Amino acid sequence: MCPASLNHGTPARPGATPLKPRSNVRKLSTAPAPRPRLDNVTSSESTEPCRGFWADTARIRAGYLAEVPPQTLVLKLAEEVGEVAEAYIGMTGGNPRKGVHKTETDVLDELADVMLATAIPMVDMAGGAAQAEAHLARRLGVVSARSVAAPPAEGDGAGGWYGSFVAPHVLLRREDGRVLMLRRYKTGYADGWLCPPAGRIEPGEDVVAAAIREAGEETGVRLHRADARFVHVMHRTAATLPGPCHAVSDFWFRFDRWEGEPRVAEPDKASEALWVDPGRPPHDVIPHCALALASIGRGEVFGVHGWA
Incomplete structure (x- = not known):
């Protein structure tokens, strides 16, 4: 799911078209689970x-x-x-x-x-025990990734190199032009907000491979590298982002073809999947994602956000 940190919120969602029933979208209850017996x-x-x-x-x-x-x-x-x-x-x-x-x-x-x-x-x-273990595993991933952007040791001759995280974002676009968004759920970041399938690069992956993997994990579809269309990159910053730069570069790829029916494949991270009009997205799309959609609509392949 989409990395970094924003204030949480669960606003209404006008303008969003739910997936058809055959897509097996799972809407999850937010009621607290019973204490383990x-x-x-x-x-x-x-x-x-x-x-x-x-x-x-x-x-x-x-x-x-x-x-x-x-x-x-x-x-x-x-x-x-x-x-x-x-x-x-x-x-x-x-x-x-x-x-x-x-x-x-x-x-x-x-x-x-x-x-x-x-x-x-x-x-x-x-x-529950399984949910706690999964949460710890996700948190370990977040914390361990921080070392990527750690400043170099003094005297290493690097001249002050600092890291900026890379986050692939995937737009699955239907024939009618609508794109898939997932509503975040119990992730600890922007829960209740909409964003496309997104995540981060794992060791040994390039950004396209990471985009394909993240989309598959989150929506259950199979994508092919030849179908990837690079449409935008946004270099953004926020105080809540990890590392000395507090920065991430979001790479956006569009896919017009895929195998399988898009659905909520990780119900512990998303509560529903919606097809939205990228030209008129709902107001509960994560703000930097909404800005990227607007830039993509104007044909802009590069943008920055949050810098002074």
């Missing part, structure tokens, strides 16, 4: 340590912590973090009065307790 969690005991970490976390929550309010679990984090600091000071002798009275094992135990204290409310808020 003990009898719904299979045993994950294994000779491989932590193989069932999230299932075990859900079982703990449904067991002796079943009656503890979520807000209490979140506040528990502060206590656990304090105990890590106390154990570390005890291990290093940072308190002269007490001297060294803790071991490395004590510190590791406290760090593990912090992980558990974090994971338990995550299971609650995500709606």
Whole structure:
């Protein structure tokens, strides 16, 4: 899905034409999922340590912590973090009065307790063990990508090179000129807003390969490289973007042909798919995407956004 960060919102959506029923669009309920039950969690005991970490976390929550309010679990984090600091000071002798009275094992135990204290409310808020694990995986991807734009080490002779992220965007265009948009759902970024299939480049991919992969993952269609039509690139910045440049280059490709029926293929990230008129997009299209659509309509292949 479309990267970066905007304020969330769920405005109305005039001017959007829903997909036909045969497209299997799935509209998802936004009601919170029930708390995981003990009898719904299979045993994950294994000779491989932590193989069932999230299932075990859900079982703990449904067991002796079943009656503890979520807000209490979140506040528990502060206590656990304090105990890590106390154990570390005890291990290093940072308190002269007490001297060294803790071991490395004590510190590791406290760090593990912090992980558990974090994971338990995550299971609650995500709606289950699998959802919490998926959310952590997505977050790890976001955090790990930040190193791409890290400044060079001092004295490396690079002369101050900095990175700008690259994000492929895909416009699937029907014969009537309408293009496919997905409504973001529970992604942590611009949820409730519309954007085309989009994402980021993975190691070993060029921007076209990434565009084809993202569209396939998000809509279930199969695209061919020969059908890709480059239509626009936008170099934009926002304070919420990662890296020292806080910048991303959005590459837009149009496809007029594909295999399969476009649908919501990732219901944990999108609640519906709509065909919209790119010349008159709904007002709940993500703002920088709406600007790009307008530029594409004018035949402009390059644009910037957010720079002073």
